[in-house]
Amino acid sequence: MTYRPPQPTEAQRVIWPDEFGTRFTVFVDVEEEFDWRAPLSPRNRATTAMAAFPDAHRRFADRGVALNCMIDHPIVTDPASVAILSRVVEDGRSEIGTQLHAWVNPPFEAPLAAAESYAGNLPLALEAAKLETLTTMIAAAFGTSPRAYRAGRYGIGPNSFELLASLDYRIDSSVRPGYDYSADGGPDFTMAKAAAFRSGGIVELPLTTVFTGHARRGGGGLYRALGHVPNARGLFARARLLSRIALTPEDMPIAAALEAVAVAAGEGLRLFNLSFHSPSLMPGHTPYVRDAADLRRFHHWWTTMLNAFDRRGIRNASLDEILTALG
Template sequence: MLEPPSASMLANFAPGFGQRVLLTVDTEEEFDWRAPFRREGHGLSHVAAIPRFQSFCEAIGARPVYLVAWPIATNPAAVEIIGDAVRRGTAEVGMQLHPWVNPPFEEELSHHNSFPGNLPPALEAAKFTVLRDRVEEAFGLSPLIYRAGRYGLGPHTAGLLRAAGIRIDTSVRSLFDYSEIGGPDYTCHPQSPYWVDDACQLLELPLTTVQWGLLRNLGTGLQRLGQRIPRAMGVMARLSLLERIALTPEGVSAEEALRGIDIALDSGLPVLVLSLHSPSLAPGHTPYVATQADVEMLYQWLSVVYADLARRKVQSCTVADIIAATGG
């Protein structure tokens, strides 16, 4: 999963599938993103904001996939709110592993160990299994989709997911490199979904990020160079030479996102994977949303993006739709 796949591993979708959009939510505890990792002291006050978000999604035709971390899966209020939407068929639930708050607690707290794939295989498996069992108990279903916390896949993650019956991993963040802080390098990974294994049992569904600008056809080499020169990427973006656009309302304007959608659809991506963190639904819990005005801007971003997708006849899809369209 850590190495870019060969072209032969790219997944084929059923002809009638067309181009769709999937909204994923890293549904997790509140914590200070700049502080050292801790087991305790996180908050869940933003859970009270999830009903508004769910109602909003239903109004715009989005069916969010809540990728729940351990604190959410063990919180009765969160389980009831998300579970109600899942039972009504207006949302889905999957898993997200945050090792620092997910038992068993055997590892030292560190940046390195915050990436689940960096853990010893037995410990990664133990944490994953505890979370999977809790999700099954809380929501009455077997999760089919997984995202590693901090996008932290490891060399043993694929085998773990296959053994657990997970059909889709959505941990790869193409065009992003976390190697300087101990995580994976996804700079050269494709945007298109691809099979992790020859048996076509586990599909990788990367979060959608594209390159925009006059120099975007020069590929990832220029981006790698720019990332190593202070402020170079910002200068290139301002000059419309090269800009990395992730399809998220967190730190990306609606105008930028619409440019990204243009590129993603023109390149033929079958699924556009949007993402956000659930603590951004309330002010003061993430670097992207400091005030209530920022919350309203997040909703405005979603309104603009989904209106544009509707204009282009890009419909929302579910995890089950993706599995069926790829031969599952």
């Protein structure tokens, strides 16, 4: 059965204090390399792209931008990756969080079906055991317990928030508004919104997705309906009627992303949540960065976006600053 997060009530929506202003944060899926077109395998644990992480971190740190590094089991069990990330958090603003890739994270009970690669689809006891194993290992490796979580493949489920709260997490960032993974057995976030909300003891910081175009008020419902008509989404995008824009440099042109920021800022969004995958920092490990030219475009995307935030007075927020604002 497809998991669809309940729509938050008005009482659940986060009201940011005035002094917080409008801010942005950056979550990085720090993970192993794997062929995204091939079946998921517990044997795919290479972390060679982490060699590019220090340079990327320097680029962000020089701009005063904190990285929320959401790490998984292959990363936390690789001493070289732990050493790199231990230096990253010495900037005093970046932080280590948790990302659960169910297919590479013990305990292993049996080969996972495709739908079970979404951790929220696992039996409660198995999801809990995998999450507790990873949380304990991260705390041991870095000397502090992680406070933020992202499910690999955005695969939260009906038990996930309760499990996170039981392990003293404060933040989840697994909701990807406007996206539907149900065809592969994953959750459906079509009708989710970009604004932060509370669920039990957890605050959800959705990845920022913005609908742009003259018909943007139709949002996820219209976008879903267009998906049932051949070529309709492309036609609407080209006619500037409706486009779905995620704030990531991965397969998202900078011009479209800048338009999305303008729209969301105009509509009062107070926290922008941007993201990327760590293997994109080295050519050949993701479909988004295949060669040196793609990598140059990747870095140019970030330079342009950060400059745009500066012009708008939208400052970066570290995880610690976000939690302080949340009270």
